[in-house]
Amino acid sequence: MTVAFSLSGVAKHYPEFSLRDINLDLPAGEVMGLVGVNGAGKTTLLRLLSGLAAADAGEVTVLGHRLPEAQVEAKRDMGFASEDMRLYRSQTLRWHMDLIRAIYPDWDSAYADHLLRRFDLRVDQRLGGYSHGQRVKAMLLLSLARRPRLLLLDEPTTGLDPVARAEVLEALSDVLRDAARSVLFSSHNTQDVEQLADTITFLHAGRMIASSDKERFLDSWRRVSCEGHAPEGLSDWPEVAMVRHSGSLIEIKTRAWDAQFPARLDEAGLKVQRVDRMALEDIFVTAVRSGGAA
Numbered sequence: 001m002t003v004a005f006s007l008s009g010v011a012k013h014y015p016e017f018s019l020r021d022i023n024l025d026l027p028a029g030e031v032m033g034l035v036g037v038n039g040a041g042k043t044t045l046l047r048l049l050s051g052l053a054a055a056d057a058g059e060v061t062v063l064g065h066r067l068p069e070a071q072v073e074a075k076r077d078m079g080f081a082s083e084d085m086r087l088y089r090s091q092t093l094r095w096h097m098d099l100i101r102a103i104y105p106d107w108d109s110a111y112a113d114h115l116l117r118r119f120d121l122r123v124d125q126r127l128g129g130y131s132h133g134q135r136v137k138a139m140l141l142l143s144l145a146r147r148p149r150l151l152l153l154d155e156p157t158t159g160l161d162p163v164a165r166a167e168v169l170e171a172l173s174d175v176l177r178d179a180a181r182s183v184l185f186s187s188h189n190t191q192d193v194e195q196l197a198d199t200i201t202f203l204h205a206g207r208m209i210a211s212s213d214k215e216r217f218l219d220s221w222r223r224v225s226c227e228g229h230a231p232e233g234l235s236d237w238p239e240v241a242m243v244r245h246s247g248s249l250i251e252i253k254t255r256a257w258d259a260q261f262p263a264r265l266d267e268a269g270l271k272v273q274r275v276d277r278m279a280l281e282d283i284f285v286t287a288v289r290s291g292g293a294a
């Protein structure tokens with residue numbers, strides 16, 4: 001398996017925060033969504049991969065290059081788009097495009113023109129006059145048209161109105177259809193992640209609480225509604241992530257659904273009324289509240 005990046009035993013310490021024990025690989029050609037609440041460490045992890053920050057422990061390898069030693073080589077094939085990417089507000093988008101084209105030989109002018117039309121951006125307007133959504137689209141255009149082998153996107157849809165968000169998601173899913181490209185993008189928005197990602201990594205308080213194939217997440221979690229009296233210790237069953245009582249109704253969320261689960265509940269004195277699949281958002285919130293492992 002070729003990997004786009006590999007993080008092994010990675011840690012980064014700030015005075016008030018630590019990212020630690022990060023072991024994560026992205027197979028080449030896959031799209032990974034990085035999900036976490038504010039301050040979970042998503043940007044920190046992306047900055048370690050992009051070479052903007054150095055790990056305090058562990059190994060970071062990007063496109064076969066060890067960081068920080070080989071960051072020049074790694075950066076050549078990597079695109080990073082984030083809020084703090086430096087765009088010159090007194091310059092136009094055309095100026096930025098010319099600058100990047102001069103640096104990166106793989107710049108795809110036809111694709112850049114296509115994105116200009118699709119994002120409806122005025123190429124001769126100074127970026128200081130762009131709205132937030134237009135600046136996000138400009139940043140994406142500048143990253144995508146380089147055709148990087150690895151694309152790192154920090155919150156690409158945050159703060160966009162629904163139309164701009166749909167445009168950005170469509171442009172991303174076009175890019176993502178190209179099997180040679182690998183993408184890691186962070187988001188608070190689990191719907192975006194559910195729509196675009198093959199694999200999903202949950203980050204919470206600087207730790208990875210889960211990382212798995214999207215379908216496996218969606219297949220293994222269920223909300224089970226029951227009637228009866230909950231047996232003692234139900235919330236300690238390893239497959240049970242959450243138990244909530246509402247009168248004689250009991251709602252159980254399981255992280256390890258299998259067809260025998262209702263029979264086990266029946267033996268324990270609970271009558272299963274219904275079983276529902278869970279949306280990624282619900283899975284994420286339940287995993288965080290249950291203290292980790294998803």
Ligand SMILES: Nc1ncnc2c1ncn2[C@@H]1O[C@H](COP(=O)(O)OP(=O)(O)OP(=O)(O)O)[C@@H](O)[C@H]1O
Nearest residue numbers: 014015016017036037038039040041042043044045
């Ligand atoms: N350069 C830095 N110096 C000190 N602390 C930092 C630095 N960069 C990040 N942090 C701290 O690390 C923590 C994680 O921040 P990070 O930006 O990685 O989270 P995030 O998951 O991207 O959050 P958000 O969704 O709000 O963008 C925060 O508490 C932040 O204050």
